[in-house]
Amino acid sequence: MPCTKTLLKLSFLLFSILLLAGFQAVDEDFAQKVAGQLLKYRGVFPQEKAYLHLDKPYYTVGDTLWYKGYLVEGSLHQADSASQVLYVDLIEQSTGKNIALRRTRLEGGVGHGDIVLPDSIPNGAYTIRAYTNWMRNFSEDFFFQKSIYLFGQEQNTVPATSELLDIQFFPEGGQLLTGISTRVAFKAVNGNGLGQDIDGFVLNQKKDTITSFKSEHLGLGRFQFQPEKDQKYQAYVRKKDGTFQSVSFPLSVENGFSLIVDNLSSPSKMRILVYHNFSQSAEKQVHVVGHSRGIIAFAAKGKVSAKGLMINLPKTELPDGITHLTLFDDQNKPVCERLVFIDHGNTLKVKINPSKPIYKPREKAELEIMVTDTAGNPVETNLSVAVTDEGQIAPQPYDMNLVSNLLLTSDLKGFVEQPAYYFNRDKSERKIHLDYLMMTQGWSRFKWEDVLKDSLSAPQRFVEQGITLAGQVKRNNKQISEKVMLSVFLENDSISTILTPETDATGLFAIHNLVFSDTLNFRLQGANKKGNQNLSFLMNLFEPPKAFLVKIPYYPITVDAVQLNDYLKRAEEYQEIVRKIRESRERLLKEVTIKAKKVVERDSRKLYTNADATIKVTSQMAAGAFSILDIIAARVAGVQVVGSGMNASVFIRGNRGEPLFVLDGMTGDKNMITSVNVNDVESIDVLKGASAAIYGSRGGNGVIAVYTKRGNTNYDYSQDIVPGVLSSKIAGFNIPREFYNPKYEVTRQEDARPDYRSTVFWAPMLKTGKDGKARFQYYNTDAVTKIAVQAEVLSAGGLPGSAKTVYSVQ
Structure with a gap:
């Protein structure tokens, strides 16, 4: 992984901090130690992030899944060319079975491929994964994972939502302190794994109501709470039927630290508050360290008095994405953590421009994509485009895209529902909801105790630049x-x-x-x-990593029944057309009569055309023979073998002299023939009388010609079992298929059939020029519908972009 000047600059950046309650200067020794250890850890364990752009969110059996793979360096998101092998597999969620595995060749951090979904696989929920061999050094939570749904024609009912709720409470910073007021975030998930809006209350041991709460977005919410000494609490959540479900509430501790962060009040700075509940007179020295994707952003030291400690931290120099804040106590041990999201809007601006807003069925569509940076300057980028029929493929609300993946979900543990919502600038409440997400799905790609070790163990797996x-x-x-x-x-x-x-x-x-x-x-x-x-x-x-079973009846898509039925109907019609074409071709092949002699490739080891007798040596023949002469004995008329083993003699048609011996076309003697391993013999030919004349006087007593398996140029060595030798096969890169794009500018007989493709166009390897523009064209289908165009964009410097537009076909 490259270590750029930008990375080094960020690694040792220390911010000017305004402090209250006894805050002191930065402890340079500890700051340098943390910065040095993070840099060292990143040098030994650099991170990679993978992302797949799929052509659509759900499929039918018999369909083809098209994907574009992106691989970036994990800290700065630069296009990563270190690993050049991306593994893509498809996991059935109910069984954990790996349905398909693709090895995708990467060049400059990008590659593409496809997975054919045969009729033989069951319908249901699947997970598509993408990872490199290097990424297998870490938790599988680092893999790219996306849930898709595969529909069949027999069973297409939507699973009913389970009434079971999973509710978890998360005190800010990680723990509740008795006597200290803090904030508690919560997340509620239903039986299908999706956010469920709830309301409820918290009771103490006396059954008094302490506070109430209500979710605000996809089961997420937050409330203020101050636990009392010697009290335990229980939460109750109202279910749809009006009854209440009891939920355990976090226990409070009598001695510890609390970390509270205000990242919403000011666009230019965040406020960090630190409290403790030790004795009132005790001052505790602490360190606060912030890093963004493993690159240290700041480190500071202060004393927490009875009134607490407050830090005002500028945000202008922090990069877009998640920043981890860690509070270290006076023993330099991490005691509290908090994630915050920095959003400067520093992503690529992508605009998709169809040549006109309305097209006719089967009319050529011409589109242009313009990519610029935040200053409006054109950018050369790599991009992929998927065009789908919205009448069949329902757009998923705020589905994952390249921006939301690199900046958000790839650094959070678990499933994030509707991730693109948090980047929609038209949603006024998105930032506060994003802050709830930071509190409920906080996660670090490493453990501080591992980073601060004096020595680091070497990674077990290596970076692959090809097949191994x-x-x-x-x-x-x-x-x-x-x-x-x-x-x-x-x-x-x-x-x-x-x-x-x-x-x-x-x-x-x-x-x-x-x-x-x-x-x-x-x-x-x-x-x-x-x-x-x-x-x-x-x-x-290579063995793919095992997948964990999804126990819940997961249903990862949103689509209404009418739209789904239309999609399934069109998909079945298309599959029927394909079946008829295949059957027609098979019938035509059966009617063909070939009038010609079969051409048999001549064995170059043979001087003659036909032998008088041929023995095809089988494993059963070889098993009971000590030499080749034992195989010949009593199997060829007119050939007499006297004796056995190495001392045997052979005569043809009463000749007193022994025949000429030939091994793989070369003449020799009996000793050469009898020394050949019988398991290595493919066939034995016997030539008598006139047939042996081709060898001249040497063949006067006849000829015995022995042919070995290895002497045959067409021999399949993988079938050969020889001591000390291994023959086998190894799978290589999958060759991407070309997406079929019909051309209707010329009338052809094969174009007379109906065209209702759900994926209208797929272009995984487009590039913008120096003007920031990329142009492409395709033909629309027969459908009168809305057409969705989705583009994913990544610059060489690591800036992502995503855009979508819709036009009509009438």
């Missing part, structure tokens, strides 16, 4: 104690090469950065013949 072939060599199934030279033969349609890697002293080996598509055949053995038969190989083939 790795494993371990053993001798007699035991670990070796010396290095071993290997010979690896790699082959597919585009690669044919031999490599000679060396294991380490424990037998581990790896070949990195292989770049190939589809499947690669490999054959692995020791480079030296001595002791090769005692070698065995254990391959470390």
